[in-house]
Amino acid sequence: TLITNKAEAVREFFQHVNGRMVSKLLTALSRSMEPTSFFLYTSIVKEEDLHDAESLRYCPMVFQELIPKQWELRVVYVDGNIFVGALDASVYPASQADWRVPGVKMGSWHHHQLPDNIVRRLKTFMDRFGLFFGAFDFILTPSGEYVFLEMNPIGEWGMLERDLDLPISHAIASTLLANG
Incomplete structure (x- = not known):
């Protein structure tokens, strides 16, 4: 970068x-x-x-x-809880740069389990910066490599809660109540 x-x-x-x-x-x-x-x-x-x-x-x-994509991952971290949504990049090959471009046929969000070493790294990242919330973007390459792109401090997550029934808003509310 x-x-x-x-x-x-x-x-x-x-x-x-x-x-x-x-x-x-x-x-x-x-x-x-x-x-x-x-x-x-x-x-x-x-x-x-x-x-x-x-x-x-x-x-x-x-x-x-520009990294070859198999999956695009949105990883939402809320006070130690991790929620992951994955988009199959093969569904929208016309937009290898950004799935959000209008007119791009996007597939549906899928559940995804991160490997333990990635989870540990996410928690270390958030602990070192003293953050309770972050929306991370990753690419999972066709060869199975996880590539970190960025952490968005106010990244979107509503589509994951809606499409995958992930309790992200509950986790945010609980964190706010517990930490003021």
């Missing part, structure tokens, strides 16, 4: 990841994910996109290697 507003750093990173790169904003510009709302999604960067890289000086962005 590279966070920068320097064109040369982006060009070097593009070469480092062999031209397989995505970009996204540091923060979302939208208050809603409704189709009528303006929202900038994660996008695949092509070499010709780098011709205008100098304009980055006005707006730092996040750049990451």
Whole structure:
């Protein structure tokens, strides 16, 4: 992952990841994910996109290697409780960068069990930062590797509760009541 507003750093990173790169904003510009709302999604960067890289000086962005996906995971952590939803990436191959893009046929959310070593790492991460809540994004590659993308401090989770009947809001309410 590279966070920068320097064109040369982006060009070097593009070469480092062999031209397989995505970009996204540091923060979302939208208050809603409704189709009528303006929202900038994660996008695949092509070499010709780098011709205008100098304009980055006005707006730092996040750049990451484009990772092959089998599953996309949203992992919600609430005070030691972990809730996981998985999307089968093969259902929407037209959007290898971002499943939220309007018009992309998205499959349904599936339950997923994280390996113990990933669970331990999540708990260590949250403990070290002193956080009770976080929504993590992971990719599970076709070779079975879990790749951490980011932790969203206010990430969305309602779709997991709705579609998978996960008690996330109950866990949040219990944590708030217990910790003030």
